[in-house]
Amino acid sequence: MTKKSQTGETSPFLQRHTVLIRIWHWLTFLTIASLMITVLLASTALKPRQNIKFVQERLANKGVTVTDEQAFSVAHGYDDKMWDVHKLIGYGLAFLLLSRFLIEVVQPNGDKIRTRIKAALKLTTTPTDNLKEIKHYLLVKRGYLIFYLLLLTVVFTGLGLAFEHDLAFFDQNHRLIKKVHEFCQYLMYGYVFIHLCGVIIADNRHAKGIVSGMINGNEEGK
Ligand code: HEM
Numbered sequence: 331m332t333k334k335s336q337t338g339e340t341s342p343f344l345q346r347h348t349v350l351i352r353i354w355h356w357l358t359f360l361t362i363a364s365l366m367i368t369v370l371l372a373s374t375a376l377k378p379r380q381n382i383k384f385v386q387e388r389l390a391n392k393g394v395t396v397t398d399e400q401a402f403s404v405a406h407g408y409d410d411k412m413w414d415v416h417k418l419i420g421y422g423l424a425f426l427l428l429s430r431f432l433i434e435v436v437q438p439n440g441d442k443i444r445t446r447i448k449a450a451l452k453l454t455t456t457p458t459d460n461l462k463e464i465k466h467y468l469l470v471k472r473g474y475l476i477f478y479l480l481l482l483t484v485v486f487t488g489l490g491l492a493f494e495h496d497l498a499f500f501d502q503n504h505r506l507i508k509k510v511h512e513f514c515q516y517l518m519y520g521y522v523f524i525h526l527c528g529v530i531i532a533d534n535r536h537a538k539g540i541v542s543g544m545i546n547g548n549e550e551g552k
Contacts, residue, residue, distance in 0.1 A: 340460065341537040342450065342467040347547050348441050350433045354426065355544055361423050362522065368416040369515065376412050381405035420488045427485050430478065447471050463536065470528070477521050480514055487511035 347355075385401040396404075439445050450468045454461065490507040494500040500507060533541045539548070 341532075341540075342460070342464055343470075343532060343537040343540050344543060344548060345446070346441060346549055347544055348433075348437055349547065350437070351441070352544060352547060354430055354433055358423075358426050358430075361419060361426060362518065364419050365416060365423065366519070368412055368419065372409055372412040372416065376405075376409045378402055378405040378409045381408070417488075417492050420485070420492065423481075424485045424489060427478075427481050443471060443474060473521075477525075480517055480521065484511065484514045484518060487514065 379402070382398050382401045382405055385404045386396060386398075389396055389401075434442055434444075447468065450464055450471065453464050454468070458464065487507045487510050490497075490500040490503070491511060494504055494507075529541055529544075533539070542548075
């Protein structure tokens, strides 16, 4: 499982990625990045309370005077539109999560995350000069499993908020579901940050070519 990098070093990270996983990875990247942008816009530029004055000034320029409450209602309409977009992209993320489970089922055995973890665990019990790297590899792969659990929580609570008026359970637990959804988003930001730093550092040090591997598939890897 230890493969040579572009500069000749060996690393277990230089693995093959099937076309399905690569497409899934980059679609997930785009989807999560878009979700982050909608949250950012809704909580800054489109925040209803902060736009009351803006609506009032714009209307005053046209000779119309409106109360704070009336202006708030207009400002809220734009914020609602952004959350509608957030909800639609969220359905896309739910679909991607489901497809990740399906990909795991149909992937060749050697490319499954479970098989890779098992193979790496086996290597830690045999004499190797690469033990530190293999332990790091195990940590990263287990980190992906935690990420998938996090994604499951975010998707489940997101669907709970989207369908709160359709199911009594979601309606009754609205506050808790919202809190968990909001809290998990911060864990996701943390994961994305660590993940980006990790692959960039790896590409500059022990696993040169790891990032392009997620683009070209690193077919000679295992
Ligand atoms: C929203 C942002 C991102 C998310 C949520 C994300 C998520 C993931 C996940 C879950 C995996 C594991 C896939 C598997 O099951 O095998 C993965 C692998 C990988 N990602 Fe990302 N990714 C993101 C952005 C990026 C970006 C921007 C890059 C490139 C600069 C990148 C490079 C990689 C690489 C090289 C791997 C394979 C690493 C390995 O074999 O351990 N990711 N990513």
